[in-house]
Amino acid sequence: MDAESKAAFDAQQTANADKRKALFTELKTIVGYETDKCDDACKADFEAELLKWGKAMYTTCKDDAKGIACRESFKIKKDEATARAGGEGKKNYYTEMSAEERLAFEKARKDQVSALESSLAAAWIKDHAPSAGEAGSSCAGELKCTFEGHCCGKSTRVDGAFVNEPLESICADKTTLKFSDDLGREYTHVCELANKLMVGTAAVLATLSLM
16 A cells, blocks of 8 residues: 555544444443443443454455445444343343343344344435446336446346345346346346237237137
8 A cells, every 4th residue: 555545544444443432332321331230240241242243243244245234233233232221111131131031032133133134225225226327227117228238127136036026127237137236135137128028928829829
């Protein structure tokens, strides 16, 4: 790196450290770390869980930096802290739960975290919709694909094709017939013209079969 690149790198590292510090302070406030109820054992449990989470997030972001679990890791962690804080008749994970209750809590949280990640992913895609000319941009209604290498059609998730709804009327590469969204999720694409041809062929075959 030259001097300018080093300065930019150092500035980014400082900004990242400040964000983590702010997050840790907020998490402590949420779970009641500084209250009288949180004794030394409580604090040790909280810090051990925080270290475990930090290591897990490093691996997650290293493996899939575009994934929602990485992009929105702070939001997901704050939601977890809020759940662990208890309140409204629920026990605080760190100060009131037994070992058995903690295991039951962690098991129940898996589905809740998955639901939150799905919600955050949908919001992320909505807020980061591709602009005209980019892969994934809309070609619904009067809109058209403005890049000649794209075709308008339907894209289906490679993973979870039978669970996730396909993306209708979007632009994608008409040669590779592949599309990857802003979260790194991969899709297979079928051009609208190909769809029409397949439907038309199916209709002809159906008619012939009746003759």
